[in-house]
Amino acid sequence: MSTTDPAGQTSARGRRADAVRNEQALLAAAAAVFVTSGVDAPIREIAARAEVGIGTIYRHFPTRAELVVAVYRHQVEACAEAGPRLSAEADSPFLALRRWVDLLIDFVVTKHGLADALQPGNSAFEALHTYFLDRLVPVFTQLLDAAVQAGEIDPGTEPYELMRGIGNLCIGHGSDPRYDPRRLVDLLLNGLRPTGTS
Amino acid sequence: MSTTDPAGQTSARGRRADAVRNEQALLAAAAAVFVTSGVDAPIREIAARAEVGIGTIYRHFPTRAELVVAVYRHQVEACAEAGPRLSAEADSPFLALRRWVDLLIDFVVTKHGLADALQPGNSAFEALHTYFLDRLVPVFTQLLDAAVQAGEIDPGTEPYELMRGIGNLCIGHGSDPRYDPRRLVDLLLNGLRPTGTS
Amino acid sequence: MSTTDPAGQTSARGRRADAVRNEQALLAAAAAVFVTSGVDAPIREIAARAEVGIGTIYRHFPTRAELVVAVYRHQVEACAEAGPRLSAEADSPFLALRRWVDLLIDFVVTKHGLADALQPGNSAFEALHTYFLDRLVPVFTQLLDAAVQAGEIDPGTEPYELMRGIGNLCIGHGSDPRYDPRRLVDLLLNGLRPTGTS
Amino acid sequence: MSTTDPAGQTSARGRRADAVRNEQALLAAAAAVFVTSGVDAPIREIAARAEVGIGTIYRHFPTRAELVVAVYRHQVEACAEAGPRLSAEADSPFLALRRWVDLLIDFVVTKHGLADALQPGNSAFEALHTYFLDRLVPVFTQLLDAAVQAGEIDPGTEPYELMRGIGNLCIGHGSDPRYDPRRLVDLLLNGLRPTGTS
DNA sequence: AATGAATGAGAGTTCATTCAT
DNA sequence: CATGAATGAACTCTCATTCAT
CATH class of the missing domain: 1.10.357.10 (Tetracycline Repressor, domain 2)
Incomplete structure (x- = not known):
């Protein structure tokens, strides 16, 4: 969540609420997909599960x-x-x-x-x-x-x-x-x- | 390991000589490519290195x-x-x-x-x-x-x-x-x- | 924010304009190719005529x-x-x-x-x-x-x-x-x- | 010279016995395969059924x-x-x-x-x-x-x-x-x- | 004549990555 | 920022046809 998070690397400081939300969704989705299909899973699968566009993944995590x-x-x-x-x-x-x-x-x-x-x-x-x-x-x-x-x-x-x-x-x-x-x-x-x- | 075969005892008859040669080439090429690119290497790469058509690989080794x-x-x-x-x-x-x-x-x-x-x-x-x-x-x-x-x-x-x-x-x-x-x-x-x- | 879209009545919103245009191009191209080469024509041929990537066909029409x-x-x-x-x-x-x-x-x-x-x-x-x-x-x-x-x-x-x-x-x-x-x-x-x- | 066969189109005149035999085998095989897989059946399938090399088909019947x-x-x-x-x-x-x-x-x-x-x-x-x-x-x-x-x-x-x-x-x-x-x-x-x- | 090995064009399909909107 | 359409390289596999043996 977007509380004060002084030590957080992926902190929410000064970021748009939706961006933060997306990042969380992405992480959750990726974790789930990794379990099912391995860390090599198609990016689309992760995007789909996160209900997020592909581009959004690339913005948040340029590399796999x-x-x-x-x-x-x-x-x-x-x-x-x-x-x-x-x-x-x-x-x-x-x-x-x-x-x-x-x-x-x-x-x-x-x-x-x-x-x-x-x-x-x-x-x-x-x-x-x-x-x-x-x-x-x-x-x-x-x-x-x-x-x-x-x-x-x-x-x-x-x-x-x-x-x-x-x-x-x-x-x-x-x-x-x-x-x-x-x-x-x-x-x-x-x-x-x-x-x-x- | 098979030794050098100057007189070609294994050659058998007919077109076999070619086939045998190709199979050897293929094995050698595959071994080499596996080192470089792993056993997942594209079939074409192996074929190319063996200087052999793609079909030839499939004939000799239908599956990877x-x-x-x-x-x-x-x-x-x-x-x-x-x-x-x-x-x-x-x-x-x-x-x-x-x-x-x-x-x-x-x-x-x-x-x-x-x-x-x-x-x-x-x-x-x-x-x-x-x-x-x-x-x-x-x-x-x-x-x-x-x-x-x-x-x-x-x-x-x-x-x-x-x-x-x-x-x-x-x-x-x-x-x-x-x-x-x-x-x-x-x-x-x-x-x-x-x-x-x- | 609709950018340069002079006559885009069909554009709907977002990227849809492109997609619609492509789909039309695809249908036209396919119709034309079907006449020439039958409905079995190579997908690539249709893509080429529509001046569109192969993947675009698959996106719009997953099966032939x-x-x-x-x-x-x-x-x-x-x-x-x-x-x-x-x-x-x-x-x-x-x-x-x-x-x-x-x-x-x-x-x-x-x-x-x-x-x-x-x-x-x-x-x-x-x-x-x-x-x-x-x-x-x-x-x-x-x-x-x-x-x-x-x-x-x-x-x-x-x-x-x-x-x-x-x-x-x-x-x-x-x-x-x-x-x-x-x-x-x-x-x-x-x-x-x-x-x-x- | 084998049999006198004045009316035979695919006659055996002056042909090697095996050639004649092959042609017959081929026709029988092709007929059978056509029933199963249609006249478009892979040539290999016909050759295989006739127990004949592919080349032999081409010799006898250059075109399908x-x-x-x-x-x-x-x-x-x-x-x-x-x-x-x-x-x-x-x-x-x-x-x-x-x-x-x-x-x-x-x-x-x-x-x-x-x-x-x-x-x-x-x-x-x-x-x-x-x-x-x-x-x-x-x-x-x-x-x-x-x-x-x-x-x-x-x-x-x-x-x-x-x-x-x-x-x-x-x-x-x-x-x-x-x-x-x-x-x-x-x-x-x-x-x-x-x-x-x- | 017969053989079947070799060839390679060609078709289908997937997916990472870019980019216009 | 977010989106997802578009792209096209990359890969697998099939099969007609040629040609050395």
Whole structure:
């Protein structure tokens, strides 16, 4: 809504009411369509669902990546912000890490095609990829480092790499009951533990 | 891999020589184009590179999946056949497993977009996916079981799931020096080891 | 805010003027092309003649049948509406029938390939066929019945069948001066008359 | 030199046995395919059914029309030859005419798409059209003239035109139980009768 | 003579993107 | 600002016809 929103990136400051409304409709529509048809869904489909002209999409989100980023921004932010909180709450750094990764998986796994789109080299989504990592890798690094400090996992693993690995394991889930990313990520985290540890 | 064929034993009779030559050209071209533009590359691009008419592709490979399967068949076969051999040669079942997985990674990693195409639900590539798994999962299962038997890894992991996980970790490598699937797969395999083991 | 729109009475509002103009151009172009190349003419040919992009045709007429129907709608309507009028005006029901059939022939005969397209089983034109018959058979039935009532023709002929017969007789005229559908239709109508009548 | 075949158009004189065999197979196959898929059926379909290479069709029948003509030659001939016979046998010239027309309808109606192909302007089938009319119009003329002579029908109708009309009425039959060419042709012939005659 | 591989024009269709209104 | 019509490139697939073997 158009309340005072000092920190809002997509704020309503000085914008026409209809423009703001459209942007919201667009975001909602895109989120819905992404679930159904993936982030590659035809733009028309999104415009139609938002009951908005095609041109309006282009005005608000000149590239598809910008739209995707906008759609997921809230959740990315929430995920990022959960890091420190879990750190404080959990019984151990490793458990904090694990729970955060659960959040991450929840996020990625429910977005049909998101993991795919996150691949670098997917030129249209470069921006998405960048935003995603820029925001989350630091958080992840914190959690990882803490666990290393605590001696719960071995050092030597790059957060960036590990995070992309986790993301990749989330690809293609959904259609296939025999594939559960969570189990594999567990294995992966388990692989980080120091030898001789439970 | 088929060796040079100076005397053309495979040529068979009649027009076959041409056809064989074209099919080879097609496979080579497709392999090359797949690297550049992914397995989704326009048919025309492949035809052009093979210096062959479009129709010729359709004659040899009526569906895209057939072409992709053909392109990778040799390597899939080689990989499958390596399983038992490594089993026999290696110092331990786990090492055999690890070395086989290395081969698998080598294969998948060098094929731009292959891992992507292997996702189920990618209707056009269902056949590829099926072929790939039908051929390799049994081999992988053997290796895994042997390591379990030997007590080198914990039981309870589904080969199918694990193999898809490995495949997924290979996605998107190449453009990014900071991402090495091999390290992550190592972690994954490490995660399989019984607690309290080196 | 209507910009330069000197004579735009049909313009309605917004972009509609353009769309209307294009639709007209399309209908005109299609009509012309149908004469030359039949109703099976390549879509591109029609687009080119209308000086319009291919997509524009698809926007206005998603299926070929819709285009064909649109092209001939005016004339089908005119023909349908002429039935009652002729009924009232003509000196006898049979003469009304005859004159209406003349209109029908005029219409069908000047459309190269229309009669062809009207064949059932011509899947792409099912809609056209349906529309055509739905609209005209009732009219024809009225005229026929009236003539039967008046004792001017024998009963027992199905309007549907007869009308399709008339349509068929119109096929292939045009290229051949020795073939005149009108004479044959006359014969056909003559064949309906009660024996012993002029 | 194989058999002595003085009257055979497609004779086997001095031709290789396999060539003759192929031609027969081709004719049979084409006849069968024409029934299923119409005279426009893909050439490959015919070749496949004849278990013959595509090239072989082109060798024997360089144009599609030649193939169609060859396929129907026997029946056209039979039809042509039936004219004089019916003339002699029937109780009246008109009855002879009527029975001959029945034969004609039988022939045309059972050939899916033949009537269509007989349209002039159908460039590919010009030859067919020509052959068909050249052979049958004279016969038809004889029958018609005889009936005129006998006073059973009015003079003034061109045989050519009438015959094409009959052919046209046969179009599109088959898929539609409500359309029976025979009834319409009856009407047409009835229309030829002198006024005041049964 | 027979074969069938190769060719490539041509038709249909979709969709991102621009731009007049 | 919003709209959605227009555009046309891009892609798939089919099939008549040629021609090397």
